[in-house]
Amino acid sequence: NLAAINGLESGRLRIAAVTTAEYFVPDLLGPFVTAHPGIEIELAIENRDRIVQRLQQGMDDLTVMMMPPNDPALERMVFQQNPLIVIAAQAHPQQGKAITLADLANERWLMREAGSGTRMAVEEHFQRLQFTPNVVMSLGSNEAIKHAVAAGLGIGVLSEVAVCPPPLHLEPHSTQHSTEHSTQQSTTAPRAPGIAVLTVEHFPCVRQWSAVWHKTNPLSVAARTFIAYLQNR
Numbered sequence: 001n002l003a004a005i006n007g008l009e010s011g012r013l014r015i016a017a018v019t020t021a022e023y024f025v026p027d028l029l030g031p032f033v034t035a036h037p038g039i040e041i042e043l044a045i046e047n048r049d050r051i052v053q054r055l056q057q058g059m060d061d062l063t064v065m066m067m068p069p070n071d072p073a074l075e076r077m078v079f080q081q082n083p084l085i086v087i088a089a090q091a092h093p094q095q096g097k098a099i100t101l102a103d104l105a106n107e108r109w110l111m112r113e114a115g116s117g118t119r120m121a122v123e124e125h126f127q128r129l130q131f132t133p134n135v136v137m138s139l140g141s142n143e144a145i146k147h148a149v150a151a152g153l154g155i156g157v158l159s160e161v162a163v164c165p166p167p168l169h170l171e172p173h174s175t176q177h178s179t180e181h182s183t184q185q186s187t188t189a190p191r192a193p194g195i196a197v198l199t200v201e202h203f204p205c206v207r208q209w210s211a212v213w214h215k216t217n218p219l220s221v222a223a224r225t226f227i228a229y230l231q232n233r
């Protein structure tokens with residue numbers, strides 16, 4: 001309804017997203033900015049700790065994360081699944097076999113840095129399963145983990161979206177029904193080079209992506225429209 005989006009002709013939408021969301025949030029923004037070209041988007045990308053700080057300081061209109069803090073003052077809307085998978089070097093001997101976590105007890109595990117939501121989710125998952133990984137290294141980004149795994153330094157757990165990014169939706173500009181015309185590329189997303197996904201019991205560990213905001217913050221029209229857009233995808 002046009003009247004509802006009138007307030008959207010100009011303005012700013014400040015979104016903060018955790019590092020793992022950088023693999024899909026820009027793609028999500030595509031159809032939204034095409035429909036609302038007057039909105040200036042500011043997208044901040046940091047790890048979970050930093051994003052939670054920004055949330056507490058009210059720096060952003062909306063936050064995209066997997067592990068929202070347990071705070072009754074926050075509102076959240078789950079909009080997408082986030083499977084976490086075990087990755088190893090392409091030549092890993094267990095590649096292609098169905099294995100147990102116990103089979104990986106002697107592996108060298110590579111973890112994201114303290115403060116990462118991915119690390120928090122992996123630690124919680126392993127704790128619940130009473131599995132203690134042999135952690136030999138912490139690395140400060142998903143890309144660093146992928147390169148270290150491909151180089152044979154160890155194995156790790158990352159969001160599937162960081163390893164097998166979804167194919168880009170190439171939208172032609174300016175058509176209202178652009179998704180109908182989008183050039184859908186191969187349905188099998190390409191995998192990061194040199195990396196195999198291991199088939200391990202209790203994986204994928206399926207978590208969710210949420211949009212999060214303060215209940216007391218009056219949401220801007222742009223923020224409300226973006227939430228509705230996420231909900232209706």
Ligand code: PGA
Binds near residue numbers: 018020046048049
């Ligand atoms: P990360 O975040 O990029 O900090 O690992 C994932 C999350 O917290 O949702």
